[in-house]
Amino acid sequence: MKTKTGKWITSGLLTLATAGLMSANGIAAEKPNIVLVFLDNFGWGEPGFNGGGIVRGAETPRMDQIADEGLRLTNFNVEAQCTPSRSAIMTGRYAIRSGNGVVPLGDGVxxxxxxxxxxxxxLSDAGYATGMYxxxxxxxxxxxxxxxxxxxxxxxxxNSTDESTYSSRPGFAESGVEETWVMDAKKGEKPKKVRPYRLDYRPIIDKDLTDRAIKFMETNAKEKKPFFLFLPYTATHFPTMVHPDYQxxxxxxxxxxxxxxxxxxxxxxxxxxxxxxxxxxxxxIFTADNGPEMAHGNDIVSLDTTSQGSPGPWRGTLFTSFEGSMRVPFAIRWPGKIPAGKASNEIVHEMDLFPTLAKIAGGKVPEDRMIDGMEMVDFMTGKKKKSGRESVIVYMGNDIYGLKWRxxxxxxxxxxTWAGAVKEYGMPKLYNLYSDMSERENVFFADTWVPKAAxxxxxxHAASLKKEAPIKPGALxxxxxxxxK
Known part of the structure; x- marks a missing residue:
């Protein structure tokens, strides 16, 4: 694995460490394959297993199957924007630490x-084939x-799927902005431009991602090599354009x-x-990067998508600090290891997947930096009822907007809303998420013990940021x- 200076430890040490982990943990004699489906701007209330599905106009039996055959988490938390969320799940660290607290604008580094x-x-260091689509x-x-x-x-x-609209927008051709391309890459090689990412390909790309993902699984299953498949779909990000087969x-x-x-x-x-x-x-694993998009008019393509996405009973959309932004669907299946048909409202954060999967796969978690994720193997496999996580720092960009505790x-x-005015309070507002799912009834003065506990x-967290300075955005x-010191 990478050390602080970017050098690599020897494969022999890694093999010994991996063998020790697997022996100590007794998780599995054979490394399990890992499939991580990561939807884009997909609200808590969309799948049937969270009360969506038919009430949103379409049954979701295959999404529901994952929950029926595994564990459903109703309190799975992410960061409020696309880039921060992807940084957090990839590193097991709050995005503020990696310098990716906000969605980037412009073409800089x-x-x-x-x-x-x-x-x-x-996972690669633990012996896995790794593919992303x-x-x-x-x-x-x-x-x-x-x-x-x-x-x-x-x-x-x-980057993001809104860039598929660029070539169709007035003035873009004369703007000097580089057109977005679909890329194809192998490790150790320069990524190749395959085709421009335009509205003609927008409805088709997710099928191609699925086809390639299946081929990746077939290849590695045939070679009996454990694999990590990361599938961050473009759905349901604006513009929402359906493949012709599903129109x-x-x-x-x-x-x-x-x-x-x-x-x-x-x-x-x-x-x-x-x-x-x-x-x-x-x-x-089936989940998403953040809650649904805000309502907006769609003057680019003629679709009835002016009010996109459902956060279920929660308030808010992406780019807010409310639960509708932070809570996303989550279901995980591992037959024979994770009990089927279970649900939990324990707090879990996307960062927790890093150390959890590391323990399962025999991977190493860095010890030379702050890791915010918590290992939850015993919780996921039903040996413990508590996740071990009691709190989440609520970020909006690089600013702390709140604190979630129990x-x-x-x-x-x-x-x-993403385009609204920021409201800053002299005294914080306090919401009880059991009795006030829409976060509107401030009970701060009725329950002043809560801030003292939380x-x-x-x-x-603040002390950890002083101990380990966050990487500056755009760092080279x-x-x-x-x-x-």
Whole structure:
């Protein structure tokens, strides 16, 4: 794995460490395959297993199958924007630490420095084949592509799907802005431009991602090599354009058609795993990067998607600090290891997947930097009822907006919509998430004991930022962390 200076430990040491971990943990004699489906701007209330599905216009039986055959988490938390969320899940660290607290604007250098150690690098070092198909949003310059950060291969886009609209917009051709391309890359090679990412390819790309993902699984299953498949789909990011095979499929409009499409692609993945005979030794995770998009008019394509996404009973969309932004669908299946049909409202954060999967796979978690994720193998496998996590620092960009502690939420700032005005309070607002899912009834003065109990968590976090200075946005490689006194 990468050390603080970017050097690598010897394969012999890694083999010994891996063998020791597997022996000590007794998790599995054979490393399980890992499939991580990561949807884009997909709200908590979309899948049937969270009360969506038919009430959103389309059944979601294959999404629901994962929950029925595994564990459903109703309190799975992410960061509020695409880039921060992807940084957090890849590194097991709050995005503020990696310098990726906000979605980048412009074409400058951004993303993960080489010093960061990603989930893909960790699993690659543990002997896994690693493939990614879809949206990256963690760098588009040399040294910052997925194949520079642990993935053996990648097909997809650097940034966001709204860029597919560029070529159709008035004035773009004369702007001097580079057109977005779909990329194809292998580790150790320069990524190749495949085709421009335009509206003609927008409805088709997720099928191509699914096809490539299945081929990746087939290849590695045949070679009996454990694999990590990361599938960050472009759905359901604006513009929501359905593949021709699914247009009108639901009979309830374009959004329901998109749900049908996502469910069908999920089903193809599940069926392929069954056909390959690797069902019992494959961890399948279904989740998303953040909550749904805000309502907006769509003057680019003629679709009835002016009010996109459902956060379920929670308030807010992406780019806010409310639960509708932070809570996303989550279901995980691992037959014979994770009990079927279970649900939990314990707090879990996307950062927790890094150390959890590391323990399962025999990977190494860096000890030379702050890791915010918590290992939760015993919780996931039903040996413990508690996740071990009691709090989450609520970020909006690089600013702390709140603190979530148990069933309580402290708000120091609030933003109702992405384009609204920031409201900053002299005294924080306090919400009880059990009795007030929409976060509107301030009970601060009725329960002043809660801030006294919760605030030490925020103080610990603040102290950690002083001990280990966050990487500055746009930091160049090679990056060496400053020496702490």
């Amino acid at each position: 951004y993303g993960l420095v080489q010093w960061e150690y990603t989930m893909a690098e960790m 879809g949206k990256w949003h963690l760098g588009r310059t040399q040294g910052r592509f997925p194949t520079d950060q642990g993935f053996d291969e990648w097909y997809g886009i650097h 009108g499929k639901s009979g309830n409009g374009a959004w329901a058609d998109m749900l049908t499409q996502i469910d069908a692609y999920t089903g193809r993945l599940l069926d392929s795993i069954d056909d390959l005979g690797i069902r019992d030794n494959t961890i399948f 069933n309580w939420k402290l708000h120091f700032k609030e933003l109702d 605030m030490p968590k925020l103080m610990e 490689d090679p990056y060496t962390p400053p020496t702490t």
